[in-house]
Amino acid sequence: MISEYLNIIFFDSLKILALLVPVLIAVALIVWVDRRVWGLVQLRKGPNVVGPFGLLQTAADALKYIFKEIIIPAGSNKIIFILAPVVTMSLALLAWAVIPFGDNLYVTNINVGILYLFAVSSLGVYGIIMAGWASNSKYPFLGALRSAAQMVSYEVSIGLIIVTVLLCVGSLNLVDIVLAQKNIWFAIPLFPMFVIFFISALAETNRPPFDLPEAEAELVSGYQTEYSGMMYALFWLGEYANILLMCALGSILFLGGWLPLLDIAPFNLIPSPLWLIFKILLLFIVFALVKAIVPRYRYDQLMRLGWKVFLPLSLFWVVLTASFLFYFNLLPNQS
Amino acid sequence: MLAHAIIFYFFSFVAIVSSIMVISTKNTVHAVFFLILDFVSVSCLFIMLGAEFLGMITLIVYVGAVAVLFLFVVMMINIDFAELKSGFLDYMPFGLLVGLVILIELGMMAVSWKYKPDFVVKNPITTTAASNTESIGLLIYTDYIFFFQLAGFILLVAMIGAIVLTFRRKDSLRRQDITKQVSREREDSVELIEVASSKGVRIND
Secondary structure, X not given: OHHHHHHHHHHHHHHHHHHHHHHHHHHHHHHHHHHHXXXXXXXXXXXXXXXXXXXXXXXXXXXXXXXXXXXXXXXXOHHHHHHHHHHHHHHHHHXXXXXXXXXXXXXXXXXXXXXXXXXXXXXXXXXXXXXXXHOOOHHHHHHXXXXXXXXXXXXXXXHHXXXXXXXXXOOOOHHHHHHXXXXXOXXXXXXXXXXXXXXXXXXXXXXXOOOOOOOHHHHOOHHHOOOOXXXXXXXXXXXXXXXXXXXXXXXXXXXXXXXXXXXXXXXXXXXXXXXXXXXXXXXXXXXXXXXXXXXXXXXXXXXXXXXXXXXXXXXXXXXXXXXXXXXXXXXXXXX | OHHHHHHHHHHHHHHHHXXXXXXXXXXXXXXXXXXXXXXXXXXXXXXHOOOHHHHHHHHHXXXXXXXXXXXXXXXXXXXXXXXXXXXXXXXXXXXXXXXXXXXXXXXXXXXXXXXXXXXXXXXXXXXXXXXXXXXXXXXXXXXXXXXHHHHHXXXXXXXXXXXHHHOOOOOOOOOOOHHHHHOOOHHHHXXXXXXXXXXXXXXXX
């Protein structure tokens, strides 16, 4: 019996490693993609020295951070101060457990997969609040307050967008959500929702133009001000892992997950994980372009957009989709 | 089954210890963090019971939103403990009363006392539905739709009440009106005037 347990533990650990190692490598590469795109938009070259095309730049940066001294402020709350970057990073990695890369390619397939993703992404705010409060310093605290308000506000509209998609699917299972898009990707019938989801994802991950929790122009760098060395690197990589996760969520909800563009010969020969990776990369490049192009929002404009524009609009779309599906008798799983 | 039992006892232990810590820590922010830990372990217990939907909703609603607002408030208020403790004896009888009522209610539940012996649960959750989420949905939206809607309306009224209580309209405040800004035309704001020499211009506004 014990050997049975050990067996399960061993194979599950292998599965988890097979997922986590590529995700961590992808995070490192995505940082490089972000900086390259940013550079190209501004007519610079971006990081191109370390390794071929500068691909190893992130590894070099991470190595630098590891060898730096970790400074813990004397007035800080030490346990929570150290815990905050750990929470950010581990929550960002935790969510990948349910992301399906193919019909049978996932670590776990739970019935409430989308709720799990939503729950984990809504916990992400704690890393920032803990960091801001435990630093015992003014700028981090202000940054943390901003981020708490911002993330809670935009979560509401993301929740309603997920409800709209679920109305069309009739299941909370991520595999079912992807398979429901066999005929048409949800990005086409629910295009306005896709746009709102994308903008809300920008706000949820504190990306520019909504990076007010960091806002280096006014808050030095917000909640990260007191962090140094490896702890700062954890925040930095955790943020990118979160962005990657939001891109994955967007491609599963709206771009048909691992499904090929068209189900004909040249497209469906490409293995399914590559399709998902391709879609995530596509969304991420748009993320990077937005960072380079759009100026930062003012805080009251950000709140106005979240509560007065996105919330009514997404609520209206929930009602509209529900009525449409009900009237034309298209509701899934009618028993 | 052994692993199941170990995990169950782990989560229930964490839940009980953290809820004791909520009321015993001196630092209010720490108390909120312990409350969050409590919520998380309770949602894990829900998931272990097979109530995955409830577990996830607990995480999303309580941990993701309610506790954030708690933390938000607690972090910003500077709490003076000496002042808080000064009224302790005055409020103690009332607190004891509330505690006693809750204890009696818990006791009633524990010995499964029924106020009506022939009480039967109408349509208990059956396992015929495909998933936990589906069975909860069926139950709430068919048998208990009235109560569910009523609860929703009570929440709505409470929300409107909270907004009315805190909303103060300040006319002196200059607000940004985005449609006004965007719809502003060149003709409304700029005018080119030919000024005759040594005459000057009178601007009528």
